Amino acid sequence: MPYEVKIKLKGSQSINFIPLGKTTRVDLKANWNTPSFTGSYLPNNRDITEKEFSAQWQVLNLNRNYSQVMIDYTNFNIKNIDNSSFGVNFKIPVEQYQQSMRSAKYAILIILLTFGVIFFTEIMNKTRIHALLYLLVGLALCLFYSLLLSFSEHIGFNPAYLLSATLTIILVGGYMFGITKRKKPSLIMSGLLGVLYLYIFVLIQLETFALLTGSLGLFIILAMVMYFSKKIDWFNE
Numbered sequence: 119m120p121y122e123v124k125i126k127l128k129g130s131q132s133i134n135f136i137p138l139g140k141t142t143r144v145d146l147k148a149n150w151n152t153p154s155f156t157g158s159y160l161p162n163n164r165d166i167t168e169k170e171f172s173a174q175w176q177v178l179n180l181n182r183n184y185s186q187v188m189i190d191y192t193n194f195n196i197k198n199i200d201n202s203s204f205g206v207n208f209k210i211p212v213e214q215y216q217q218s219m220r221s222a223k224y225a226i227l228i229i230l231l232t233f234g235v236i237f238f239t240e241i242m243n244k245t246r247i248h249a250l251l252y253l254l255v256g257l258a259l260c261l262f263y264s265l266l267l268s269f270s271e272h273i274g275f276n277p278a279y280l281l282s283a284t285l286t287i288i289l290v291g292g293y294m295f296g297i298t299k300r301k302k303p304s305l306i307m308s309g310l311l312g313v314l315y316l317y318i319f320v321l322i323q324l325e326t327f328a329l330l331t332g333s334l335g336l337f338i339i340l341a342m343v344m345y346f347s348k349k350i351d352w353f354n355e
Contacts, residue, residue, distance in 0.1 A: 132156075134205030137177035140186055147172040150208050157204030175204060221279070222263050224318045228311070229259050231339065232290070235310055238346060239294075239303045251297060255290055262286040283315040 127133065134157060135144050149170045155161060159181070161173035179186045184198045233252060240247045262282050269278030291308035295301065321332055 130208065132205060132207040134203045135175070136199055136203050137179075137182060138199075140179045142175070142177045144175040144204075145172070146174075146206065148206075148208070152209040154207040154209045155205075156207055158202050159204040173206065177204070221266065221318055221322050224321070225260065225263065227336075228314050228318070229256050231310065231314060232256075232259060232307070234343065235307055236294070239298065239306075245298055247297060251293075255293065258286060258289050258293070279315075279319055283312070283319075287311045287315070 133146070135142070137159070147170065151166060151168055151171060153166065153171050153173070155164070155173065159175055159177050161175050164173040165171060182198075182202050184202070232255060236247060236252060236255065239245065262285075265282040265285065266275075266278055269281055272278075273281075287308050290311060291304050294307045295304035298304070317335055321328055321335070324331055
């Protein structure tokens with residue numbers, strides 16, 4: 119017997135369906151732009167825009183691992199029904215506090231690479247740099263995240279990120295120039311920080327390909343470090 123029902127829901131975190139009918143068709147539409155489709159069956163058709171999404175499923179009884187008619191209830195596994203469900207989770211999009219926390223996870227990467235550039239500068243230019251100067255540069259890099267969180271509460275995340283990154287690059291680049299008395303190390307340091315902050319900004323904006331992009335970025339960074347390190351005469355021969 120054909121059966122059709124229309125339901126309007128409000129404030130749900132997720133919704134799932136169980137295909138008990140001979141042919142189960144579901145048309146779903148919501149004013150949400152970050153859906154996560156889950157379950158045993160993906161939508162046959164989907165359309166996701168900036169403001170809403172719509173999806174359609176059609177599941178036949180032949181696609182399930184249990185029969186249409188249940189005769190022997192004693193030997194029937196109810197988990198088969200639960201495992202056949204499908205639906206959607208309404209993922210919360212990345213907000214400014216989440217973005218700030220995600221950017222803070224890359225703090226160690228930025229600090230280590232910055233220290234690496236200072237170390238290479240020290241070796242190649244034969245300029246001794248005191249450990250206290252490393253500490254001050256590290257504190258300046260850590261202060262970036264405090265500035266980011268503070269500014270984002272008033273002007274939004276993207277402008278706050280740009281402003282905090284610019285202030286940090288100017289501070290560290292200028293300090294590097296004061297240490298070495300040369301423009302080249304200062305420009306290299308400023309350029310490196312600019313590329314790193316841009317790279318991390320792209321990563322925290324991504325949701326689906328963040329891991330892939332991050333892994334490729336780390337591979338390229340490691341390859342560059344290996345390339346420049348082989349040019350250094352470590353034993354002064």
